[in-house]
Amino acid sequence: MNDLVLSQTNGVPIPDGPPVLGLTNAEARSRLEQYGPNALPQPYAPSLAAVFLRQFLSPLIYILVFAAVVSLALGDAKDALFIGVVLVINGIIGAAQEHSAGRAAAALRNLEEPHASVVRDGAQCRIDARELVPGDLVLLEAGARVPADIQLLLSEDLQCDESLLTGESRPVKKRPSSSGAETGPDVAYAGSMITRGRGRGVVVSTGGATEIGKIAEEIGRRSISKPPLLIRLERFSRMIAIAVCLAILLLVAVGLLRDILYRDLFMLAVGLAVSAIPEGLPVAISVALAIGMRRMARVNVIVRKMPAMESLGSCTMIATDKTGTLTMNELTVTDILLPDGTRLKCEAGQDLDACSIVSPHGDNVQASLRASALLKAASLPNEGRLFKERESWSRHGDPVDVALLAAARKGGIEQEEIATHYPLITRIPYEPDLKYAASFHRRKGRVRIFVKGAPETLIAMASQMDADGRPLPIDGEFLLRQKEDLAGMGLRVLAFAQAEIDTTPDDGYAHHHLVDLTFLGMAGMQDPVRPEVPNAIRDCYRAGIEVAMVTGDDPRTASVIAEQAGFVFNPDQVVTGEAVRRAEQEGEAALDKLTRHARIFARVDPAQKLSIVLSLSRNGHFVAVTGDGVNDAPALKHAHVGVAMGRAGTDIAKESADIVVTDDNFASIVNGILEGRVAYANIRKVVFMLVSTGAAEVVLFLLAMPMGLPMPLLAVQLLWLNLVTNGIQDVALAAEAAEGDELRHPPRRPNEPILDRVMIRRIWHSVLVMGVGGFAVFYWLLQQGYPVEQARNSLLLLFVLFENFQVFNSRSEHLSVFRQRLFANPLLVLGVLGAQALHIGAMYIPGLSDTLQIAPVSLREWGMLLLLAATLLVSMEFEKWRERRKASRQ
Numbered sequence: 001m002n003d004l005v006l007s008q009t010n011g012v013p014i015p016d017g018p019p020v021l022g023l024t025n026a027e028a029r030s031r032l033e034q035y036g037p038n039a040l041p042q043p044y045a046p047s048l049a050a051v052f053l054r055q056f057l058s059p060l061i062y063i064l065v066f067a068a069v070v071s072l073a074l075g076d077a078k079d080a081l082f083i084g085v086v087l088v089i090n091g092i093i094g095a096a097q098e099h100s101a102g103r104a105a106a107a108l109r110n111l112e113e114p115h116a117s118v119v120r121d122g123a124q125c126r127i128d129a130r131e132l133v134p135g136d137l138v139l140l141e142a143g144a145r146v147p148a149d150i151q152l153l154l155s156e157d158l159q160c161d162e163s164l165l166t167g168e169s170r171p172v173k174k175r176p177s178s179s180g181a182e183t184g185p186d187v188a189y190a191g192s193m194i195t196r197g198r199g200r201g202v203v204v205s206t207g208g209a210t211e212i213g214k215i216a217e218e219i220g221r222r223s224i225s226k227p228p229l230l231i232r233l234e235r236f237s238r239m240i241a242i243a244v245c246l247a248i249l250l251l252v253a254v255g256l257l258r259d260i261l262y263r264d265l266f267m268l269a270v271g272l273a274v275s276a277i278p279e280g281l282p283v284a285i286s287v288a289l290a291i292g293m294r295r296m297a298r299v300n301v302i303v304r305k306m307p308a309m310e311s312l313g314s315c316t317m318i319a320t321d322k323t324g325t326l327t328m329n330e331l332t333v334t335d336i337l338l339p340d341g342t343r344l345k346c347e348a349g350q351d352l353d354a355c356s357i358v359s360p361h362g363d364n365v366q367a368s369l370r371a372s373a374l375l376k377a378a379s380l381p382n383e384g385r386l387f388k389e390r391e392s393w394s395r396h397g398d399p400v401d402v403a404l405l406a407a408a409r410k411g412g413i414e415q416e417e418i419a420t421h422y423p424l425i426t427r428i429p430y431e432p433d434l435k436y437a438a439s440f441h442r443r444k445g446r447v448r449i450f451v452k453g454a455p456e457t458l459i460a461m462a463s464q465m466d467a468d469g470r471p472l473p474i475d476g477e478f479l480l481r482q483k484e485d486l487a488g489m490g491l492r493v494l495a496f497a498q499a500e501i502d503t504t505p506d507d508g509y510a511h512h513h514l515v516d517l518t519f520l521g522m523a524g525m526q527d528p529v530r531p532e533v534p535n536a537i538r539d540c541y542r543a544g545i546e547v548a549m550v551t552g553d554d555p556r557t558a559s560v561i562a563e564q565a566g567f568v569f570n571p572d573q574v575v576t577g578e579a580v581r582r583a584e585q586e587g588e589a590a591l592d593k594l595t596r597h598a599r600i601f602a603r604v605d606p607a608q609k610l611s612i613v614l615s616l617s618r619n620g621h622f623v624a625v626t627g628d629g630v631n632d633a634p635a636l637k638h639a640h641v642g643v644a645m646g647r648a649g650t651d652i653a654k655e656s657a658d659i660v661v662t663d664d665n666f667a668s669i670v671n672g673i674l675e676g677r678v679a680y681a682n683i684r685k686v687v688f689m690l691v692s693t694g695a696a697e698v699v700l701f702l703l704a705m706p707m708g709l710p711m712p713l714l715a716v717q718l719l720w721l722n723l724v725t726n727g728i729q730d731v732a733l734a735a736e737a738a739e740g741d742e743l744r745h746p747p748r749r750p751n752e753p754i755l756d757r758v759m760i761r762r763i764w765h766s767v768l769v770m771g772v773g774g775f776a777v778f779y780w781l782l783q784q785g786y787p788v789e790q791a792r793n794s795l796l797l798l799f800v801l802f803e804n805f806q807v808f809n810s811r812s813e814h815l816s817v818f819r820q821r822l823f824a825n826p827l828l829v830l831g832v833l834g835a836q837a838l839h840i841g842a843m844y845i846p847g848l849s850d851t852l853q854i855a856p857v858s859l860r861e862w863g864m865l866l867l868l869a870a871t872l873l874v875s876m877e878f879e880k881w882r883e884r885r886k887a888s889r890q
């Protein structure tokens, strides 16, 4: 054995004897230095310089470079220099935007660092998985990713999904091999997923030395996919590019007929291409998405998969968990109900030393004895831990388990003490699909079984009940009625049972031994609804989003909690997993009919979540579903938006989800939806700004050239216009704050094109005012006998002003500009003032003004152009006002 193990451990000896204490902290530290962090090599991230250089890999840039070279060849060094400067500035702006977007994404990924449960210095603790070292004693639990290669010492039904390593998706059973001769199933490999059970073992190798480390490069090479919105918009910009190129060809043809100089024509084509093609769009969208991601992170929503950014905003249905998401997941046992109907009260309170369990009918010795037996059955098959650390109580594990331990303490039962009287043989750990947990103990030559779990499940396993110390045949109906009483108060109800059996020779105790149990009674636990949830639910209804609860808990408990949370539903909208199963057997149609109506799904198997979600989406819903367990993974993957819980969630759930809610709170999901809608609206604003101004420039030329007028703007002027007005302004629009009515209207259709009817109408409107208006001004100036240079000077200033006003028009699709706080977006004001200052400044800078062929204007002229440009704002305001009036009439 030793040879093999030693080669696996890189020569680290596994500590002798049962390693119950784990490594000492000092030893762990020195090993960390020796072996390095437990991490795989980071995937390559491009440097800022690489990102900068990448900005030049675009057809448009090639054209510009070509243009610079041609200008140079024609002896026009000034134009060439100008184009060069524009190129570099464009590259810098693009690189800065892309880099910050990438950094935001990387920072968010870091929030999901994996953790590991280890024993160090004899105490169990959670550490950053990067700090694991060979020799560490690690605890494994269903739902987690195995943090390093681990030699198992203990397995409780442990199963791992090793598909990442082997491609085989069926889970592999893992158990310690007593001989240690074989390496196969007794090592849990780093990177595999624990799909079931619990385990304990010693780290044999970490980081690059693990099996996965050896093939890490292959896995690291998986490409990162682009968000579909970005792909759609890239395709969209390409379409516009083609349209612009066609327009340019047309213009060149007209120009040839009109005997315009080749060189002017060429420069015109370049200038128009650069200013009218929204080449900055994809980058601006990336920025908008990155800003959205950062804002979502601020409201505790981490976007794992970029498409979720846009899809979250179009959810029409949230299918949510109950425990932890709608409720606080801070459970307290309030009632204990014995099979004979005696009810005991647990005093609430955090101070576990002073509390007690009391019978409302005075001292009742029999009842206290029965309660003690029940609390024993609550404490032994229990994976929680409750201990005093200095002056305060420390709680570890499932809140249900911890609540039971706290109640047991109040009743004078201490888990650690009784565990010594009942040596543990094995346990069946709690899994949501089982709805119970059991443990097997040695006691006076026989085996004692304790079970805790859902009442229905335990009643089915029991044949008798313990009434007042006497065993009676079980009366299921009576017990269920008692359970309804507790559930009707919104309490989560757990039942307890025990049994005694003969020892079996091979110690192979399992599910089939859970028959003929003696039912010991039930406990009711309170789990308050989170205070912010009712408001969030109201927001959902107002925003056209329906909510459904999908829970493993009792229908009565679920209904009461739903009511407290502010759900609107009738009793006939409450269905159970049983009804779902029956409908499923009848066929898809029956299930869809059920889910069209039902809004509370109780006593649902985790595996049923997927069929419910699929059925809801067949009914036309765009579904966001929450989940935390291993079994939730399929639903999380297949829903339109999978939402994993950051705290209670397992690694498997998180990795299957599109977004992770770090505080497990339903209200955060709603905030995420709000931010999703804001981000999408901002993207529309950027698109509108870039497309409408580009289209106006093209139309200006399409009107002027065929009429035989000179070129209204020179190529360098178009480049300049593009440079001063876009760069900052579109990023400013991408950073716009919420308008405030995002949650007052129904979700948009998920496949709605960005260029919808409203947008197209607005673009026409802008083209009419800017393109046609600009043309008219140019025409009139020439008619008045102004030299063409002067007419261009005015027209260029007019266009800078137009685009400044257009930024304000873009701020909201429906709201008046005057109802929005101007300084809510300082970048925007800065962008507008900056553009003006730059342009006016350029008029006075000798070298620049020559190149651009611009000259200072009088204040009067500037004022008149400002007034002219303001028509764009006024007419757009009028249109918005008319639309608002029409909408409010309907």
Ligand code: ADP
Residues within 6 Å of the ligand: 321, 322, 323, 398, 400, 401, 430, 432, 435, 436, 437, 452, 453, 454, 455, 492, 493, 494, 550, 551, 552, 553, 554
């Ligand atoms: P929820 O949807 O509220 O999270 P769960 O799936 O966690 O519901 O729980 C389903 C049922 O399983 C509960 O009603 C309870 O009866 C039982 N149960 C929950 N937690 C435990 C536990 N730690 N031990 C035993 N049984 C449990």
Ligand code: MG
Residues within 6 Å of the ligand: 323
């Ligand atoms: Mg739960």
